[in-house]
Amino acid sequence: MNLKNRRQFLGGVAAASVTMAAASVAKSALARLPEPLLQDSPLTQPPLIPQTGRPYNPVVTLNGWTLPWRMNNGVKEFHLIAEPVVREMAPGFKAHLWGYNGQSPGPTLEVVEGDKVRIFVTNRLPEHTSIHWHGQRLPNGMDGVTGLNQPGIQPGKTFVYEFVARRPGTFMYHPHADEMTQMAMGMMGFWVTHPRGRHPLIDPVDRDFCFLLNAYDIDPGSYTPKIMTMLDFNIWSWNSRVFPGIDSLNVRLNDRVRLRIGNLTMTNHPIHLHGHEFMVTGTDGGPTPKSTRRYEVTQDIAVGQMRQLDFIADEPGDWAFHCHKSHHTMNAMGHKVPTLIGVDHTGIAKRINRLIPDYMVMGERGMADMAEMEMPLPENTIPMMTGQGPFGSVEMGGMFSVLKVRADQKPGDYSDPGWYQHPKGTIAYEWTGAPLTEPARQGSAGKAAMPRQSKTEVEVQVRKPTQSHQH
Numbered sequence: 424m425n426l427k428n429r430r431q432f433l434g435g436v437a438a439a440s441v442t443m444a445a446a447s448v449a450k451s452a453l454a455r456l457p458e459p460l461l462q463d464s465p466l467t468q469p470p471l472i473p474q475t476g477r478p479y480n481p482v483v484t485l486n487g488w489t490l491p492w493r494m495n496n497g498v499k500e501f502h503l504i505a506e507p508v509v510r511e512m513a514p515g516f517k518a519h520l521w522g523y524n525g526q527s528p529g530p531t532l533e534v535v536e537g538d539k540v541r542i543f544v545t546n547r548l549p550e551h552t553s554i555h556w557h558g559q560r561l562p563n564g565m566d567g568v569t570g571l572n573q574p575g576i577q578p579g580k581t582f583v584y585e586f587v588a589r590r591p592g593t594f595m596y597h598p599h600a601d602e603m604t605q606m607a608m609g610m611m612g613f614w615v616t617h618p619r620g621r622h623p624l625i626d627p628v629d630r631d632f633c634f635l636l637n638a639y640d641i642d643p644g645s646y647t648p649k650i651m652t653m654l655d656f657n658i659w660s661w662n663s664r665v666f667p668g669i670d671s672l673n674v675r676l677n678d679r680v681r682l683r684i685g686n687l688t689m690t691n692h693p694i695h696l697h698g699h700e701f702m703v704t705g706t707d708g709g710p711t712p713k714s715t716r717r718y719e720v721t722q723d724i725a726v727g728q729m730r731q732l733d734f735i736a737d738e739p740g741d742w743a744f745h746c747h748k749s750h751h752t753m754n755a756m757g758h759k760v761p762t763l764i765g766v767d768h769t770g771i772a773k774r775i776n777r778l779i780p781d782y783m784v785m786g787e788r789g790m791a792d793m794a795e796m797e798m799p800l801p802e803n804t805i806p807m808m809t810g811q812g813p814f815g816s817v818e819m820g821g822m823f824s825v826l827k828v829r830a831d832q833k834p835g836d837y838s839d840p841g842w843y844q845h846p847k848g849t850i851a852y853e854w855t856g857a858p859l860t861e862p863a864r865q866g867s868a869g870k871a872a873m874p875r876q877s878k879t880e881v882e883v884q885v886r887k888p889t890q891s892h893q894h
């Protein structure tokens with residue numbers, strides 16, 4: 424591998440540093456193992472242009488990177504280090520996770536259909552681990568299920584996985600050992616097997632982004648995810664980053680764009696793109712038959728699934744791109760807060776403030792105030808809804824980013840072009856003309872399908888449950 428070559432692709436995107444991490448590997452082992460490389464930046468790294476092996480068009484891992492390899496007698500060799508990492512999930516919010524080679528998720532592995540692949544996996548965790556190569560065709564003994572296909576990799580040990588990347592497609596990797604803990608701690612990564620030459624169902628694209636959907640349960644003010652959580656996660660992330668820490672996807676007008684999105688959370692995520700329609704051109708099972716393709720603007724991605732979405736970025740602007748579950752575009756919040764929309768708090772906050780100086784009434788007019796007021800927060804906590812856009816607070820968190828489509832973005836340039844300059848007369852504006860006539864309004868409730876027996880009128884005072892909550 425060639426670090427110098429890698430560096431020359433860093434222009435435009437925040438500088439990265441790939442560092443050697445040889446400190447704790449014995450010299451004799453180093454003679455045979457590929458150098459373990461660490462990434463210390465959580466920002467999106469430019470594509471790794473292949474210098475050796477078969478050529479391919481590389482992907483860009485959102486807030487991530489591709490692991491360099493070495494060719495050894497025709498075998499592509501990678502070295503993954505399973506280890507504790509500190510991941511910056513957004514500026515001001517760091518999480519103590521487990522991952523690979525310095526980051527969670529681990530680096531993306533990119534190979535070409537037909538490649539012979541050897542992956543060294545060194546375990547620097549306090550417990551045994553393994554890696555399952557989700558979706559791949561491989562010999563049974565390489566499938567990575569601890570106890571079933573192999574013994575666990577004990578702390579300090581290195582195992583070797585060897586197989587041929589038989590099927591082009593997008594895959595994931597994750598431990599199959601103490602899975603609930605290790606995945607809740609952030610151990611996962613992407614694998615892309617590029618087609619060898621032209622493939623009838625895989626069109627070449629100009630920009631190819633990939634990222635994993637993942638989730639954590641981290642109490643505000645703390646650093647380590649709670650690993651016993653089954654469903655009630657509070658941090659919804661893309662590649663272990665939350666808005667406003669997720670990089671924007673910057674493309675050139677009329678680029679053919681591909682998004683490869685894998686879901687390793689414990690719930691489904693309807694991923695929604697504004698301003699464009701895309702087609703689902705691939706799943707974990709491979710490219711989709713053309714007859715099944717149709718245009719969508721939202722694609723639900725179920726647990727353990729990957730979806731590949733293709734579109735042409737032909738509408739200039741800053742387009743929201745997010746999970747459509749609205750509580751997944753929020754960061755950690757106090758869950759036990761009842762809905763108070765419409766409740767008059769006049770005077771109450773003032774009286775409580777005499778007792779609790781930082782007290783603030785939440786949600787009297789909806790929760791947008793929360794984003795505006797920047798409540799005092801415990802250390803190492805990201806606001807629930809935040810992010811400054813050109814017109815004010817975006818009031819978002821979690822699984823939210825922006826697709827930036829620009830006519831003047833150079834081919835191969837992934838840097839952030841800044842905010843979109845809207846042509847004159849194309850922004851929604853305040854009406855300041857003559858008073859408008861009353862709009863039509865639906866005035867009556869519906870009739871019952873059958874007559875009711877009791878005539879008592881009941882108007883429900885809606886109040887959301889505050890105890891049991893699952894999402």
Ligand SMILES: [Cu+2]
Binds near residue numbers: 692693746748
């Ligand atoms: Cu979601």
